[in-house]
Amino acid sequence: MSQKLIHIGVGGRGKWPINMVPNRDDFDTVGLVDIREDHLETAMGVTGLRESACFRTLDQALNKVACNAVVVATPPALHTEHCLMALRAGKHVLVEKPFTKSLADSKMLVDEAEKHGVTICVSQNAKYNSASVTMNRLIREEAYGKACFGMHIALSWRKKGVHHSGEDTHSYLWERGIHDFDTMRFRFADTPKRMWAHDFNPPWSPYMAGAGAHAWIEFEGGATCGYLCCFESHKKAGMSRIDVEGGTLELEGGKLTLKHRERDEAEEIPLDECPDSTTVIMNKWSDYLRKGIEPEFSGRNNLATVAMVEGCGVASEEGRVVDFKQYLEEG
Incomplete structure (x- = not known):
């Protein structure tokens, strides 16, 4: 069964997962969140989603769309807020680097993931x-x-x-x-x-x-x-x-x-x-969600970075x- 994804931040670094998901059978994009109309329009064209699956805030998307996980690619200063919201809603998270802008916030998110029985990973693909x-x-x-x-x-x-x-x-x-x-x-x-x-x-x-x-x-x-x-x-x-x-x-x-x-x-x-670095991220994230195999870029492991x-x-x-x-x- 594929993992149903909401993407928040679908321009810039948010484009690569949007572009990759349609070519995979283990993930499926079900919701898009961004404050820019042009970003949403481009993402709709890639995913085939309609405007009814597009939102301006993450809480709106979480309340309207059933999903398993959230991909966070918003500006770094917003990572803590958006990751925390997804985790407390019981969703797995893949967040773009940097994890957060502080070690204390990153530790807090790892603890929140464990508390809610979900996982958090950081897309450090370089x-x-x-x-x-x-x-x-x-x-x-x-x-x-x-x-x-x-x-x-x-x-x-x-x-x-x-x-x-x-x-x-x-x-x-x-x-x-x-x-x-x-x-x-x-x-x-x-x-x-x-x-x-x-x-x-x-x-x-x-x-x-x-x-x-x-x-x-x-x-x-x-x-x-x-x-x-x-x-x-x-x-x-x-x-x-x-x-x-x-x-x-x-x-x-x-x-x-x-x-x-x-x-x-x-x-x-x-x-x-070896595969493209973003393909490695998606492959290992999929294995983590389906098989419990923790990758090097899990939130816990990324605390060292x-x-x-x-x-x-x-x-x-x-x-x-x-x-x-x-x-x-x-x-």
Whole structure:
């Protein structure tokens, strides 16, 4: 039997699940919620739903349409409100990243889901690209030895201006760091132990604060990873690398290579074949709802990613190294 879905927020990041559901037999869209008529019209065209299945608020939809689950793709500041409403109505939830804008709210939603006998998941799909999946496997299997240290760099300039994090205190961390840290812990196949960060805002930045961030993460297994990212660099740059005992695994321009100091040329590593990242999200969410197989992106598991982002913000504000386990439990 298919899961009946209400989607709230059907434009922007809300488009991908709307577009995907018609091609699946395990999900069925039964309701659409948005405040913009153009978003609703486009979604009606994709789903085949009539105007009677379209609503301006989630409570209206929940009162009028029978469903099993709600897909939340509204602006991040509204995630807590919309997830809570769905959970208290006894519906499963899939919410776009970031889970919420605070660790306390995210923990509260996990508790609410358990209280009402439903599940909550966070659509953090970036880690499921083929390069990250390959790196995760190589690190877990120690194919080239144990991971020792790494670096992630992503510098860019947003010509179209700020996105949803423009007024945030730690804008890069909450908008992109939430993906980067989630992917980082997936690639290292490990749990953070300690973290430090310093975020900054170039004088020419249109962001209120924190358009860039330096960070350092130490993992339980002993590996460390540096981090330098910014929305407001004049020149683009990007790479991710992990040094292991047998060489340097480096991802740049979609190509994964292994370079050993005693070899002149780097060896290109074939990438694992895997489905599109959003397909992985839907497949694993379906398995969770039907079979109870909890995915890496369940609300409970995603608390670690939220704690990394918020904890690095605290490290930057207070100028100290933050104990990850303590912050996850007490933050």
